Amino acid sequence: xxxxxxxxxxxxxxxxxxxxxxxxxxxxxxxxxxxxxxxxxxxxxxxxxxxxxxxxxxxxxxxxxxxxxxxxxxxxxxxxxxxxxxxxxxxxxxxxxxxxxxxxxxxxxxxxxxxxxxxxxxxxxxxxxxxxxxxxxxxxxxxxxxxxxxxxxxxxxxxxxxxxxxxxxxxxxxxxxxxxxxxxxxxxxxxxxxxxxxxxxxxxxxxxxxxxxxxxxxxxxxxxxxxxxxxxxxxxxxxxxxxxxxxxxxxxxxxxxxxxxxxxxxxxxxxxxxxxxxxxxxxxxxxxxxxxxxxxxxxxxxxxxxxxxxxxxxxxxxxxxxxxxxxxxxxxxxxxxxxxxxxxxxxxxxxxxxxxxxxxxxxxxxxxxxxxxxxxxxxxxxxxxxxxxxxxxxxxxxxxxxxxxxxxxxxxxxxxxxxxxxx
Numbered sequence: 001x002x003x004x005x006x007x008x009x010x011x012x013x014x015x016x017x018x019x020x021x022x023x024x025x026x027x028x029x030x031x032x033x034x035x036x037x038x039x040x041x042x043x044x045x046x047x048x049x050x051x052x053x054x055x056x057x058x059x060x061x062x063x064x065x066x067x068x069x070x071x072x073x074x075x076x077x078x079x080x081x082x083x084x085x086x087x088x089x090x091x092x093x094x095x096x097x098x099x100x101x102x103x104x105x106x107x108x109x110x111x112x113x114x115x116x117x118x119x120x121x122x123x124x125x126x127x128x129x130x131x132x133x134x135x136x137x138x139x140x141x142x143x144x145x146x147x148x149x150x151x152x153x154x155x156x157x158x159x160x161x162x163x164x165x166x167x168x169x170x171x172x173x174x175x176x177x178x179x180x181x182x183x184x185x186x187x188x189x190x191x192x193x194x195x196x197x198x199x200x201x202x203x204x205x206x207x208x209x210x211x212x213x214x215x216x217x218x219x220x221x222x223x224x225x226x227x228x229x230x231x232x233x234x235x236x237x238x239x240x241x242x243x244x245x246x247x248x249x250x251x252x253x254x255x256x257x258x259x260x261x262x263x264x265x266x267x268x269x270x271x272x273x274x275x276x277x278x279x280x281x282x283x284x285x286x287x288x289x290x291x292x293x294x295x296x297x298x299x300x301x302x303x304x305x306x307x308x309x310x311x312x313x314x315x316x317x318x319x320x321x322x323x324x325x326x327x328x329x330x331x332x333x334x335x336x337x338x339x340x341x342x343x344x345x346x347x348x349x350x351x352x353x354x355x356x357x358x359x360x361x362x363x364x365x366x367x368x369x370x371x372x373x374x375x376x377x378x379x380x381x382x383x384x385x386x387x388x389x390x391x392x393x394x395x396x397x398x399x400x401x402x403x404x405x406x407x408x409x410x411x412x413x414x415x416x417x418x419x420x421x422x423x
Contacts, residue, residue: 010049010071011389011420013081014059017397019044020082021056022368022382028297029327029372035361038399044081047071048389051418056383074413080399082363083383084153084184084390084414085344086370089280089301089331091158091191092143093136093171095127098337111310111338112235112263121195124161124336128171136174137181143334144182146342149423151392151411153184154371154380156331158229160191165214168192172224184390184416187374189257190219193230193237193245208241212248220252227277231259232266243270250274255375261285262306272296278329278373283307283316294325299373302365303333304350305341318355329369330362349406359400389418 019041026034045062047055049071055062062068101119105111114120128136144155157178159171172188179186192211200207219225228249232242236259246256255277260266262281268289271279279293280301293300302316321328330347333339341347348362357365371381379388393413394402401410414421 010047010054010067011415011418012062012068012071012073013046013048013076013391013393014063014073016044016076016081017078018042018080018399019046019056019383020080020363020399021384022083022364023056023384024382027377029299029369029377030364031294031325031327032322035322035328035364035369036358038360038363040399046081046383046391048391048415048418051389053383053385053387053389055385076393078395078397079412080394080396080402082392082394082399083367083381084392084416085151085366086154086374086376086380087147087152087331087334087344088156088278088329088370088373089303089333090155091160091333091335092140093128093157093159093174094124094161094336095131095135095139096124096336097340098123101337105311115195115235120337121161122198125163125197128161129164129167133170133174133177136171137177140174140178141181143342144178144184144186147334147344148184148414148416148421149411150343150345150409151394151414152342152344153390153392153414153416154187154374154376155184156187156189156227156374158189158191160194160229163192163194163197165210165218168215169218169224172219176224182416183419183421185376185380185388187227187376188225189227189229190215190225191229191231193242195231195236204241208244211245216248216252216254220254225254227255227257229257229259232271233259233262234264239266239270243274246271246274246276268292272298277375280331281306281316282321283314285317290321290324290326293321297327297372299327299329299369301329301331301373302351302355303331303339304354305339305347306333308350308354309339309341315354318351318357322357322361327369327372328361328365329373330365331370343409345402345409345411346406348403352403359403362403363399389415391415
């Protein structure tokens with residue numbers, strides 16, 4: 001793999017078999033049949049300069065642009081060109097795979113049984129606490145490079161495996177260090193409310209106080225996080241504590257998001273009232289909550305790779321959500337315990353085969369709606385003049401191939417803010 005950090009005066013992508021622009025007059029997340037509208041241009045071209053998209057159209061149209069005359073041309077014949085994937089839910093700050101958990105699950109143990117035995121999220125705690133910021137950053141950077149090789153250009157990165165003030169802040173610092181090195185865009189999220197650390201087993205309220213009164217203010221003051229997340233679930237944080245943590249985030253001017261309804265039903269009304277950017281997992285959700293979500297801009301981010309790796313028969317109800325008008329995004333949930341994959345193309349495949357999303361819906365969910373889940377839709381998610389030059393190029397002639405092939409990467413090149421990355 002190679003990243004060319006030189007930014008030439010201009011780059012011209014020409015003759016794409018299909019150029020998926022996803023252009024629309026809608027500034028918010030796509031819903032209903034809008035998710036099937038990819039705004040495809042055949043024999044398409046994109047002109048890039050100074051990290052931004054300058055022009056989009058057919059090759060003949062864009063070739064007439066003044067800057068196109070001196071641009072470095074890349075022939076995309078026989079290829080698909082689309083917006084870079086926006087992976088809006090990842091947990092990259094860890095040090096080792098959870099192989100013991102993996103074998104226990106194969107032998108029949110459930111997610112909650114593994115967690116109760118000391119595995120799960122807590123199994124990653126020691127490695128993060130004992131590692132240096134530099135070591136954590138190196139791991140995160142490797143993960144993001146693997147994601148870029150699969151077409152991802154924007155990544156939301158959470159803390160959440162340190163579960164102490166020092167380790168959570170260190171994790172966020174590692175994410176910031178990587179964001180200054182990686183040419184793509186990194187959005188940082190404080191997830192100190194992942195589970196309760198062992199030293200607070202008998203004093204959960206004190207750990208919640210630590211998050212609200214110390215971690216959130218420190219993250220905001222040092223500009224280490226753009227969002228605060230909470231795992232609102234049985235065995236983790238109940239609704240009352242989750243709401244307190246997210247209200248503290250709002251009070252400090254940070255965006256909010258939440259892991260919800262992964263294992264059990266949860267009444268989402270208190271969370272929806274806080275205007276979260278995204279509610280994630282959503283395996284178990286009521287009709288009333290679906291109706292409420294259809295009326296707001298909160299995105300439901302579905303994570304089918306986790307269901308696949310956990311060996312579950314059930315998957316998030318994508319069809320119910322989409323057909324009811326909820327804005328749906330897709331993300332990898334990259335983490336060492338339940339979704340060790342950097343591949344958004346695999347997620348597209350799982351979404352189509354297991355959640356019955358169409359390939360077009362899956363692509364929209366992984367680009368435009370993923371950008372909305374991070375409130376970056378003004379810059380990301382579509383190919384339009386003025387937006388960031390975040391572009392993925394695949395060896396395929398038909399967009400449906402992106403979800404059809406799995407277990408192999410057909411991404412041949414990625415542009416991250418205009419910087420070319422070859423696989």
